[in-house]
Amino acid sequence: MTDALLHIQSCCQAFPKPDGEDLLVLNDINLTLKDGEIVSLLGRSGSGKSTLLRLIAGLARPTQGSLTYRGQPVVGPAAGIAMVFQSFALFPWLTVLENVQLGLEALGLPEAEIRQRALAGIDLIGLDGYESAYPRELSGGMRQRVGFARALVVHPNILLMDEPFSALDVLTAETLRTDFLDLWIEGKLPIKGVLLVTHNIEEAVLMCDRILVFSRNPGHIIEEIKVDLPQPRSRLEPAFRDLVERIYVAMTARPAVPQRAAPDRFAGMGIEMVLPRVSANTMAGLIEAVAGAPYDGKADLPVIASALQMEVDDLFPVAETLQLFRFAEVEGGDIKLTDTGKQFAESGVDDRKRLFQRQLMTYVPLAAHIHRVLQERANHKAPKSRFLDELEDHMATDGAEQTLRAVVGWGRFAEAFAYDDRSGTFSLDNPT
Known part of the structure; x- marks a missing residue:
């Protein structure tokens, strides 16, 4: 795999617990990022996606397995790998220009080159004219653009993006996402590959060439999906909706059971399982939505998620809690009310x-x-x-x-x- 930008083999990560045992958060991760690819790490919160990014960035070392960047082992922060964070991560006392220059200053470049590259990055990302502004003067979308510019000016080969659009409102996120894709498609970005962490299924299908679907406890890859749709992509295309449906099916699939074991229709939770904080009123709201028209007791998860404007991390905990209570079954990308769930919907x-x-x-x-x-x-x-x-x-x-x-x-x-x-x-x- 010497031709790959990044190669991860049999990677595991565990953290010590107070009782002395280890908590396994990533298990047997195998991943390759090639030149010209945007690859998504898609999964719910807690599936280890951000932990994996920290390993790739050299901010932590894996418990087992290997990570190689352009054929060399990753043993610390690597020149050529940059990250864009969810929380903007700007210094409030520095101007836009000064924030963007930080990474270049760390490289020890000449002052003239630092200024020239910083100004070019600010212009590229659409912030020309805001060089002297402070973060407090900028909207959320503009602050995230500063984060992109700061990462891009060091001319990385790999850009790691940790849910970079999730802290933005819907319209701002869509604009920034589209601008980034336009620059990528036109070859204006000084990067060769992108790893995007997200829990937004449609975002992954819109932006990425491949999608690695993660599951939890511990985090592991359950499916790899290739996206062959040409750019720009439309959410309304049948092929786009089919891919979204396929991902929902993968994320709601039940784990395989031994042949002799009787498969339980429900994913039970014992006293040893962490329970989601889902209110009874929220549960009642989803029951009522699925029970009503046009679903009549059974709804396609992508459809009802869109109708209720809920993302995976919002919808899945509620759906799984209904399954825990036996008010609903969740499988194959659908949610279906049980007889008890229907009774609940009809009761006072x-x-x-x-x-x-x-x-x-x-x-x-x-x-x-x-x-x-x-x-x-x-x-x-x-x-x-x-x-x-x-x-x-x-x-x-x-x-x-x-x-x-x-x-x-x-x-x-x-x-x-x-x-x-x-x-x-x-x-x-x-x-x-």
């Missing part, structure tokens, strides 16, 4: 609460565990720490806190138990 407030409580106690082990402990205690109370300590035996502290907060919200909606945040106490009675 009180009946919904009773139905929600039944599903909560049956299919969320942590909620049933909390309720059982409260019933067994004479005063029907227990401190938050009682359950948080148990969760931290299975997950990191932030995951335990998130999981407990999710169950608190569901328990309150179902009136299964109460929680007083001031005292950190669970009870079977409403706290005063």
Whole structure:
């Protein structure tokens, strides 16, 4: 693979946990980036995409495997690899020109060349005239353009982009995305390859030549999809919609089960699983949307995502929580309400609460565990720490806190138990 810009083989990354064990966040990653390619790392938050970018940038070392840039191992920050961040990452006390010049100054170039290349980069990215402006004077889109200019002026061979459009409003992101693609197609950018991290499926199909779909726990590549559509691409083309549908199908596919094992229609979550913080009202909203016209109980995920203006990281946690509660099934890029889900959609407030409580106690082990402990205690109370300590035996502290907060919200909606945040106490009675 000496002709590749970047080659990653059998890469794994793990981090130590407080209990001394390792948390595997990336497993067996194999990736090649060739000259002239834009490749997307597509997946939900928590699938290790940004961690992989840090390894490629030389900001961290993999636990196992190898990374080579133009045939040489990556053992630290490599000249020729630059990154654009999601959060702009500008110095507020420096002007646009000064921010763009930073990378060039680090290279030790002559002052005249630094200024010339910085001005050319600012002009290229569409910020000519703003050289003396400070970041506070710029819109979000203009600040991100400064980030692009700063990365481009060092003339990298590989540009790493970590969700560079996700912090922008829809129109600004579309404009910047289009401008970048125009410059790339016209050969005006001094780069040879791009790795784009995103959780926006349509963005990946719009921009990229290949899409590597990531799954989580640990992060790994589940499918590679080649995008053969000519540029510029239209979201309305049937071939474009087919690719979007294919990616949704890949991202909602259930893991294979052994032949002798009975396949469960639902992806269950035990007490050891981090639960998403999805409110009961949000769950009810998606149930109502799928139950209503024109879906009548079954919806294509790309279609309903577009109708509700929800991205993957917004839609999938809600859909998967409905699956956890057995209100819906998610597979093959579709969401389909179960009979219980349809019953929920047709019920009034009180009946919904009773139905929600039944599903909560049956299919969320942590909620049933909390309720059982409260019933067994004479005063029907227990401190938050009682359950948080148990969760931290299975997950990191932030995951335990998130999981407990999710169950608190569901328990309150179902009136299964109460929680007083001031005292950190669970009870079977409403706290005063």
